[in-house]
Amino acid sequence: MLLEGFVQLSVDRAQRFHEVRNAVWRQTSMIGMSDEVILVNSSESESMNIDPVCPVCQSHEWEVLGRKTWTVESMAGMDPIFRRRMRVVFEVWLPGSTDFTAQSLGCRQCGFVIYSPRPTAADIDNKYRFLTSIKSPEVKPRLDSEENIRRCNEIIVPVLPLWPQAGRVRVLDFGGGDGRLMQRFVERGADCFVVDYVHETVPGVTRLGDTLDDLPEHIEPFDFIISSHVIEHVAEPREIMGQLRSLLKPRGAHLVAVPHEIWRAAPLQPEPVTHVNFFTEQSLQALFVNTGYEVLHSSTRAVPTSGIMQTEIVVVGRPSANPGVAPNGYDRLKQLLNPDLMTYFWWFKRHPRRMLRQIKNRVLGK
Numbered sequence: 001m002l003l004e005g006f007v008q009l010s011v012d013r014a015q016r017f018h019e020v021r022n023a024v025w026r027q028t029s030m031i032g033m034s035d036e037v038i039l040v041n042s043s044e045s046e047s048m049n050i051d052p053v054c055p056v057c058q059s060h061e062w063e064v065l066g067r068k069t070w071t072v073e074s075m076a077g078m079d080p081i082f083r084r085r086m087r088v089v090f091e092v093w094l095p096g097s098t099d100f101t102a103q104s105l106g107c108r109q110c111g112f113v114i115y116s117p118r119p120t121a122a123d124i125d126n127k128y129r130f131l132t133s134i135k136s137p138e139v140k141p142r143l144d145s146e147e148n149i150r151r152c153n154e155i156i157v158p159v160l161p162l163w164p165q166a167g168r169v170r171v172l173d174f175g176g177g178d179g180r181l182m183q184r185f186v187e188r189g190a191d192c193f194v195v196d197y198v199h200e201t202v203p204g205v206t207r208l209g210d211t212l213d214d215l216p217e218h219i220e221p222f223d224f225i226i227s228s229h230v231i232e233h234v235a236e237p238r239e240i241m242g243q244l245r246s247l248l249k250p251r252g253a254h255l256v257a258v259p260h261e262i263w264r265a266a267p268l269q270p271e272p273v274t275h276v277n278f279f280t281e282q283s284l285q286a287l288f289v290n291t292g293y294e295v296l297h298s299s300t301r302a303v304p305t306s307g308i309m310q311t312e313i314v315v316v317g318r319p320s321a322n323p324g325v326a327p328n329g330y331d332r333l334k335q336l337l338n339p340d341l342m343t344y345f346w347w348f349k350r351h352p353r354r355m356l357r358q359i360k361n362r363v364l365g366k
């Protein structure tokens with residue numbers, strides 16, 4: 001079974017190499033034709049990686065967990081939000097292509113999951129520029145909404161025990177949109193900053209730029225960095241974690257929250273554009289350890305987001321010369337894909353209502 005997976009992967013890689021190379025050539029030849037969207041000039045080696053190494057542990061041993069194809073025709077029947085994101089595949093990443101097949105790959109070392117072909121950092125940057133240019137109609141909850149208030153509390157609670165005894169506290173929300181999650185930090189008198197493509201910020205929050213490259217060279221370090229639902233979107237999580245670590249004070253802390261999307265099936269999403277990284281608690285801890293952080297807190301919890309119960313992993317780490325040993329997350333990945341009784345119990349504790357509904361439907365034959 002495992003060997004079959006490897007053989008299939010090699011065959012698929014060879015096939016995809018030719019398909020993607022042709023598509024990339026078309027993309028390169030079309031760049032610069034649009035006057036609305038500014039795309040980074042891209043060469044063949046910079047676009048859609050068809051042979052990725054693990055972005056968390058740099059292993060090259062993958063297990064194929066699943067496969068999915070999206071076509072231009074299928075976009076017509078899609079939810080408008082998904083359709084808008086699918087345009088990134090067929091207009092920005094692989095213009096001229098009429099279908100896109102991705103494989104879900106699980107790392108045999110750390111249990112991290114990606115899909116392949118994998119967008120590069122330039123592809124992700126072009127995605128955000130494109131989506132910003134077509135003005136997404138996605139509405140965010142109001143600042144004073146119950147959801148935003150709850151979210152602000154969830155973000156600050158894990159770092160409160162680490163709050164410095166003296167001095168001004170500096171906080172950076174990396175990828176924090178308009179800075180709405182920093183309300184509690186603002187109220188506590190912290191100097192709050194945000195790095196994101198969104199240009200307007202809420203009161204009390206200062207915007208520093210689109211990306212970390214826009215930061216001044218000798219910026220004063222931060223006490224806390226927050227990356228809430230950001231790391232699942234980036235092409236090079238190790239590089240981002242390392243860059244952010246270098247922006248922390250020696251006793252500073254970095255909180256990362258990501259969705260937990262691996263449960264009983266490969267995480268193949270309705271569209272392959274929004275999330276490109278799929279974590280377990282173990283693989284997120286491995287990302288911290290492998291990029292020079294000591295893990296101070298780690299948990300998995302269910303949180304309501306836009307009315308839907310989502311599972312979320314939260315890890316807090318601090319820069320360390322001796323971060324310890326990264327957990328081997330492959331066994332955990334297998335447990336989550338094929339849960340045993342203990343794993344079902346672990347999931348049930350976080351999702352009692354969802355599981356009771358599933359059991360009821362099963363009994364009623366729905």
Ligand SMILES: [Zn+2]
Nearest residue numbers: 054057107110
């Ligand atoms: Zn790995």
